[in-house]
Amino acid sequence: MSKELQINYSNELPKKLLDEVNEVVKSKKLNASQKMKLLEEVKKTYLNSNYNPGDVIGILAAQSISEPATQMTMRTYHFAGTAGLKVTYGLPRLIEIFDAKKNPETPTMTILLKSSHNSAEGAKKFAENIVEKKIENAVDKVFINLNDSSIDIELIDKKKNNKAAQLINEGIKDIEAKTKGNKISIIFKGEINIKELTKIKEKIMLIHFEGIPNVINAIVRKENDDWVVNTVGTNLGSILERDEVNIQKTVTNDIQETANILGIEAARNLIISETMKTMQEQGLEVDIRHIMLLSDTITFDGGIMSIGRYGVAGAKSSVLSKAAFEETIKHLVKASIHKESDNFQGIFENVMIGQVIPSGTGMFDLIAKSEDDDE
Amino acid sequence: MADFNISKHNIVPKHEILTSDQKKEVLEKYGITLKQLPRITDKDPMVKLLEAKIEDVLKITRKSETAGESIYYRVVVKGK
Numbered sequence: 001m002s003k004e005l006q007i008n009y010s011n012e013l014p015k016k017l018l019d020e021v022n023e024v025v026k027s028k029k030l031n032a033s034q035k036m037k038l039l040e041e042v043k044k045t046y047l048n049s050n051y052n053p054g055d056v057i058g059i060l061a062a063q064s065i066s067e068p069a070t071q072m073t074m075r076t077y078h079f080a081g082t083a084g085l086k087v088t089y090g091l092p093r094l095i096e097i098f099d100a101k102k103n104p105e106t107p108t109m110t111i112l113l114k115s116s117h118n119s120a121e122g123a124k125k126f127a128e129n130i131v132e133k134k135i136e137n138a139v140d141k142v143f144i145n146l147n148d149s150s151i152d153i154e155l156i157d158k159k160k161n162n163k164a165a166q167l168i169n170e171g172i173k174d175i176e177a178k179t180k181g182n183k184i185s186i187i188f189k190g191e192i193n194i195k196e197l198t199k200i201k202e203k204i205m206l207i208h209f210e211g212i213p214n215v216i217n218a219i220v221r222k223e224n225d226d227w228v229v230n231t232v233g234t235n236l237g238s239i240l241e242r243d244e245v246n247i248q249k250t251v252t253n254d255i256q257e258t259a260n261i262l263g264i265e266a267a268r269n270l271i272i273s274e275t276m277k278t279m280q281e282q283g284l285e286v287d288i289r290h291i292m293l294l295s296d297t298i299t300f301d302g303g304i305m306s307i308g309r310y311g312v313a314g315a316k317s318s319v320l321s322k323a324a325f326e327e328t329i330k331h332l333v334k335a336s337i338h339k340e341s342d343n344f345q346g347i348f349e350n351v352m353i354g355q356v357i358p359s360g361t362g363m364f365d366l367i368a369k370s371e372d373d374d375e
Numbered sequence: 376m377a378d379f380n381i382s383k384h385n386i387v388p389k390h391e392i393l394t395s396d397q398k399k400e401v402l403e404k405y406g407i408t409l410k411q412l413p414r415i416t417d418k419d420p421m422v423k424l425l426e427a428k429i430e431d432v433l434k435i436t437r438k439s440e441t442a443g444e445s446i447y448y449r450v451v452v453k454g455k
Contacts, residue, residue, distance in 0.1 A: 016443030240379050248385045262381050263421035264449075265435055269386040288440055302414040302452060 013039075013046060054363040056347075058297075061290035068284035069094060085219050085230050087253075093278045097255065097271060100298065100306035104254055107234040109215075112226055112249040120220075123227035126244050127218035129211065130231070135164060136205035144197055151186040151201055158182055164209065171207040172200065212238045237261050256304060264299050271295040321348040381420055389436040390421045393448075398432045401448055409450050416454030427451050 259267035305311040
């Protein structure tokens with residue numbers, strides 16, 4: 001087969017099919033003309049299995065995803081592994097993904113470590129390090145001194161006094177924290193009563209001290225040969241900055257966060273993998289192409305759009321179509337106030353008035369050529 | 376913020392900026408205008424990394440489970 005032809009085919013057939021053809025050619029030791037014949041057949045089958053222009057792939061995808069979804073359990077939680085990490089699964093998780101919820105109910109990260117830290121001790125140490133500790137977790141004793149309106153704090157680890165004092169100074173205005181011997185002493189500028197003093201004490205207790213913000217718990221697990229750290233709470237940006245982390249494989253289940261940190265294409269991939277995972281956990285098989293189409297639609301405008309009246313369905317241009325979906329009266333009133341018009345280019349509105357829908361053969365108009373136009 | 380390279384992450388596909396000639400070619404091939412392309416905002420971390428400008432077209436080479444490799448285009452638009 002000439003180079004030229006090979007290039008030709010490589011434009012028409014997907015890479016995976018070409019790879020498979022090449023594999024067959026190698027194992028069966030086919031010659032050039034046999035390979036040509038094989039490619040010809042593969043191409044024919046491939047083109048036959050393609051969707052034609054006008055096919056209603058959106059409706060097919062909707063049905064293919066929704067029907068298995070009716071079989072899903074309503075029970076929301078599921079404990080991953082024996083360690084007891086709570087994750088949302090089943091229908092609630094699916095709704096969460098498609099509704100583009102800003103904060104998932106059970107945010108979690110799956111962290112893989114670089115080979116240098118890929119051991120039981122390394123993973124354990126890392127897990128301890130990343131869990132967020134507030135001042136209250138590091139404190140041994142707290143005293144409120146009413147005589148001179150000050151607060152004294154004793155930490156469990158006295159070596160960290162300076163750091164804590166600095167954080168307190170940064171965190172709260174109008175106070176001064178200093179280390180004095182074993183204690184941190186906090187003095188107020190100006191007058192203060194007991195009520196305010198207690199309030200400020202509580203505020204100090206909630207200041208972030210060490211670890212990574214938002215990481216509430218971390219669990220070490222062994223997966224095949226790798227040590228994996230699962231977290232409750234997610235903060236992908238800070239985690240990826242740690243030296244111990246394998247940045248290629250570490251992921252979160254928060255789609256919005258992935259979009260912010262790794263970009264919209266990464267978020268698209270995450271939507272696909274999370275949806276597939278949710279489906280497969282329930283023993284449901286949905287073809288990945290439907291989910292790809294869906295996630296391409298969700299990420300079409302560069303952000304994460306929800307499927308529903310505020311997202312994809314709300315972005316439709318047709319008034320009647322929007323009104324038919326949800327909140328009929330609101331849309332009709334809005335359209336009449338703004339003097340909107342409907343061009344009847346979608347499917348819903350044409351079904352409503354009994355016209356041919358613009359899909360399949362109905363999508364194309366026929367233009368007749370008159371004899372006068374011959375030249 | 377980041378001192379790690381996000382483009383190295385496994386779930387981030389390869390992004391490239393098209394030259395103006397390539398851009399024209401793509402639009403002609405599909406018979407569309409820039410407005411009809413899928414979008415990517417200028418606030419997207421990958422756009423920032425490549426220093427792409429508004430109205431640039433990015434060619435995204437995705438790894439696909441079904442096709443091995445698939446090519447997608449996104450036009451850079453101003454983010455909300």
